[in-house]
Amino acid sequence: MPGKSRAQRIVIVGASLAGLWGAATLRKEGFDGVLTIIGDENDPPYDRPPLTKQVLTGWVAPDHTVLPHLEPLGDTRWLLGTPAAHLDRRAGEVVLADGTRVPYDLVLIATGVRNRPWPVDEQATLGGVCGVRTRGDAARLIGHLEAGVSRVVVIGAGFTGSEVASACRHRGIDVTVVEQAQAPLTGALGGVVGDVAANLHTTNGVDLRCGVTVDALEGSGGTFRAAALSDGTTVDADVAVVALGGMRNTEWLADSGLASGPLGVAADAGCRAVAVNGLVTDDVFVAGDVARFAHPLFDYQFLTLEHWENAVVGAQVAARNMICAPEDRRPHACVPTFWSTQFGVNIKSVGVPSLADQIIVTQGSTGAGSFAAAYGDCDGRIVGAVTFDHGRWIDHYRGLIERAAALPEPYDADLPDKPEPARFPPHPAATYHGPTVVVTGHSPTRMDAVRLPDGRSARDY
Amino acid sequence: MTTSPVATTTATTAASADLMRQVTDAANRHDPYPIYARLRENRVNLLSDGSYALGRYADVVGLLHDPRISSDPHHASDPGSRLLVDNAPFIQRDPPDHDRLRFIATRYFGPPVSPGVVSGQEPEILSFVNGLVDDLPSSGEADLVDHLAYPLPVSVICGLLGVPKTDDEQFHAWTEEIVRGLDAEQQEGADDLIKQREQAQIAMFGYVTELVQRHRTQPDGSMLSRLANDQTGQQMTDGELGTTSLLLLIAGHETTVNLTANGVLTLLRNPWALERLRAEPDWVIPLVEELLRFEPPVQYLPNRVALADIDLDGTTIPKGARIVLLVAAANRDPDRFADPDRFDPDRGDIEHVGFGSGIHYCFGAPLARIETQASLTAFARRLAGPRLAADPPPYRPSPVLRGPLHLRVTYDKRD
Secondary structure: OOOOOOOOEEEEEOOOHHHHHHHHHHHHOOOOOEEEEEEOOOOOOEOOHHHHOOOOOOOOOHHHOEOOOOOOOOOEEEEEOOOEEEEEOOOOEEEEOOOOEEEOOEEEEOOOEEEOOOOOHHHHOOEOEEOOOOHHHHHHHHHHHHOOOOOEEEEOOOHHHHHHHHHHHHOOOOEEEEEOOOOOOHHHHHHHHHHHHHHHHHHOOOEEEEOOOEEEEEEEOOEEEEEEEOOOOEEEOOEEEEOOOEEEOOHHHOOOOEOEEOOEEEEOOOOEEEEOOOOEEEEEEEOHHHEEEEEHHHOOEEEOOOOHHHHHHHHHHHHHHHHOOHHHOOOOOOOOEEEEEEOOEEEEEEEOHHHOOEEEEEEEEOOOOEEEEEEEOOOOEEEEEEEEOOHHHHHHHHHHHHOOOEOOOOOOOOOOOOOEEOOOOOOOOOOOOOOOEEEEOOOHHHOEEEEOOOOOOHHHO | OOOOOOOOOEEOHHHHHHHHHHHHOHHHOOOOHHHHHHHHHOOEEEOOOOOEEEOOHHHHHHHHOOOOEEOOHHHOOOOOOOOOHHHOOHHHOOOOHHHHHHHHHHHOOOOOOOOOOOHHHHHHHHHHHHHHHHOOOOOEEEEOHHHHHOHHHHHHHHHHHOOOHHHHHHHHHHHHHHHHOOOHHHOOOOHHHHHHHHHHHHHHHHHHHHHHHHHHHOOOOOHHHHHHOOOOOOOOOHHHHHHHHHHHHHHHHHHHHHHHHHHHHHHHHOHHHHHHHHHOHHHHHHHHHHHHHHOOOEOOEEEEEEOOOEEEOOEEEOOOOEEEEOHHHHOOOOOOOOOOOOOOOOOOOOOOOOOOOHHHOOOOHHHHHHHHHHHHHHHHHHEEOOEEOOOOOOEOOOOOEOOEOOOEEEEOEEO
């Protein structure tokens, strides 16, 4: 086919939602060459959102979350159980941790994120301390919950932590949630909505502690017994769930020459990876949680979106762009969407609320915990929206965001007609250090950019 | 709504009104789609009664999700029939009352509280459908509206709600009157239709109110029983319970009859599809979805109202105006669906609005799907050599809830 890629060997690194959708799309779009999928977990691709919802409440078994193959994948080579360790772009090979070298013409990076572990090793390894990212994690946590526990302490009240707390309350288990911000969900949805979320926690019997952090996890005989908080109090519990967000799996790319680091792997809007020197590559594509891509709708800011739909759509766009004619490539420009279910409430969001300065409640009532609200940037343009039990209205707000419309006025009577500050926390002090990149060269037109080896800063170069 | 590159046009009243009159004209009932195509040429059609009809997919979907659109007839500057609006069911309400009533009804119909209600009907639906086919003559001719499309949904909704099947003739007669008058406000000189509709509503409301009382003294686990004896502290008032029951009873069978009959008709007009369904029963799932796009049982939503001035590229739909959303036209919008007039269950991209969209999305959609899938599969597999006795068949009067009145089919052999 004229103009079409002649790639014969495509390797997908990452065997979760994005990896599977990348593979399905490649086959659907007619790629009939050698397809290899590499994954560090032993399991075939499975769905993660249920792990903190239907699985934790006991509705669905952890191993009943396998993702269906919506397209026949044909003859596909699955290399599961061994992580990728290097990307050798000069040789055109992915190198696995066991030394296996897998050659490629095109590669799709979809290595996602892993749980941010509790930072103190000897506390993190106490019995009863867990996270929820994999279905093994979920099975372990369920084991604890079903063994009979007096109390669970959840560290972090983002979506994962809040959903875990909700599942505990569903099972009638006492739970304490510790959140550094002033309310749950504040990082994603701001303080105004955070206050509504806080109300959800407390009315459902959660012991919610905001504005505090956990100083230490205490144990005896190798088993977790209590969490010591920064306000001097102690919470006695049998299980601690660490829900401090994720860390992007980019370490394996440190020597790849790609613009990667703790923030993700940089990519253009077409999902092509960007190299250290800022130039876009032709043979490396990125999708899913690990992708940090320029979004045309939001001033071309590099966004990382750890959402289910972003993984699916990003992988579809990336896979298609990998094999179509260059002039047929499309941007990954859909408006982000995510959802959560907690304490019996359906939460949906579109756009990127965290880019906003202001918020206005447009429908329903925050007091009743059932409402829609729109987020606006400093120019008064709508950049996001959230609904609590108002999910069927979300497409209206998506339409407004797609059209870069002005922040709407309330649709229901009796709502304040002026927006208020959305109260997003200032960007948290970096808990990690990105790689140091320096420019080198003597002629202004012949400069290059290189990444210093990890652990070295420009000062000691 | 996405802006169409096509220049915005608002049709003159006379031309648009005439098109809409052609849609309601019984002579065009068998094929309104060419008229919908002409209505779609204009982004907005101003009708002679002052209402606005829209048929482009992006506009219909956009307005179905737009909080400035009301389903409550109180908000119309010309409110039309005011009957029963005091205790209107959720289909004629806006939030928060809509949400409250629909939430209560959902509690006894679907997840999360009653996840097994609809799927639990499936075995009975399958055996009932096969019983209906068993009752057909072993060869010759049968009316598949009277003997397949109609009896199944009536039986299912009666069982589910707790309505005696023996009352079927009585409430069917009322339903006919109500359905016939559904769009009476859009027709000229239809005062009789409105009057008959209102009388039927009063009679049927009295009937279900009595039924609800009976369920209070003799509860039986049916949906009406559970609603009537709801002790959750968030129950409906008796008036709301009456109109909700009325709605569920009417909508629960009236629309599925048409979907099934339209399905049989479409299969007979597309023998290749009938052949394939016979060989591949699972294909009925995409087939029914395509049917909901291709021949939706609810053709348009005649009674939405603008709560504010709505600007569509320079045309303003004024506050208080009635809005007619032509879902059957949207389902065939070539800007949304490739080759829209072709029946193609394999199209994959099938985000139809046959069940509506937004907060009023069809309450009974999961039930309608199961019923229609069961009927069409039984029809395809058990009747050999079926053909239509008359094409087009005679149609029922309503242009809104559109479907064949009779579907006389001859066949060589019944299995």
